[in-house]
Amino acid sequence: MNENAGRGRRVKAWSVVALGAMAVVPLAAACGGSSNAQPTTANGAATVGQPPAGYPAQPGYPPGYPAQQPPAGYTAQPQGYPTQPAGYPTAQPMPQQAQTAPTAAPTGTLAPTDPNSLQGILNGLQGALGGQTVTPGGIGDLTDVGLKAQAFRLAPGMQPEGDQLKQNMTEGQHVVMLVTMQAGKCYTVVGFSPLGAVKNLDLNLLTLVNTLAGQDLTHNNTPVIGGAPSPMCPVLMFPLQYRLDVFAQAGSGPVAVQVYSKNK
Numbered sequence: 001m002n003e004n005a006g007r008g009r010r011v012k013a014w015s016v017v018a019l020g021a022m023a024v025v026p027l028a029a030a031c032g033g034s035s036n037a038q039p040t041t042a043n044g045a046a047t048v049g050q051p052p053a054g055y056p057a058q059p060g061y062p063p064g065y066p067a068q069q070p071p072a073g074y075t076a077q078p079q080g081y082p083t084q085p086a087g088y089p090t091a092q093p094m095p096q097q098a099q100t101a102p103t104a105a106p107t108g109t110l111a112p113t114d115p116n117s118l119q120g121i122l123n124g125l126q127g128a129l130g131g132q133t134v135t136p137g138g139i140g141d142l143t144d145v146g147l148k149a150q151a152f153r154l155a156p157g158m159q160p161e162g163d164q165l166k167q168n169m170t171e172g173q174h175v176v177m178l179v180t181m182q183a184g185k186c187y188t189v190v191g192f193s194p195l196g197a198v199k200n201l202d203l204n205l206l207t208l209v210n211t212l213a214g215q216d217l218t219h220n221n222t223p224v225i226g227g228a229p230s231p232m233c234p235v236l237m238f239p240l241q242y243r244l245d246v247f248a249q250a251g252s253g254p255v256a257v258q259v260y261s262k263n264k
Helices: 002-032 115-125 142-154
Strands: 159-169 174-181 185-192 198-207 212-215 240-251 253-263
Touching (some): 115 212, 159 174, 174 185, 198 253
Antiparallel strands (some): 159 253, 174 240, 185 253
């Protein structure tokens, strides 16, 4: 009887072992079938799998780390170029200063002029008269006295150069006289008309090729070209002739015009 009881206990023990083995087999099969299983070291720490053959190593990462793809639009920096943190403003090129070309001095101009008035002057000269001249000096009339007073103020230290234009003019009339200027001297042209006569008397100095060399830009009865402190001082070494246009723009009456000069 004891022998039968012992046999029954051995059968039960083997049954328990068999059931345990059957439970372990599916679990081992399930674990062994996963492709993501990581091998462990002796101390139980997981190790990273090795990359496939020929796969480039990633700098700064452990072996086998998957490759990182750059974001769309990323431009690789040259080797050794310092990278900027995200959001850092990019360097802007320094603006170049605009180079201003030097303004060339007007050629042939002895005094300020208004080039826009040249065509009107040339049109008026087509019907101009030759000026009547007299020898300067003496006391003369009120026109001569007024001219000398203006010369004392506008041409200090200068003496009369050539003849004096003296003529009665009507409104809108042009009168022309020739003037010679040369280097080594400075010149001032002074005009005068008494009160109640020519109210706006203009003087225009032109070269023989019809360019303005000087012009009175006032609108009164006392015009001047090259008045103090800025007289006209030619630089060419040979004498040049100019045409002096005297224009009675407004009013009528006696007019006197004289060129004055002094040595430099």
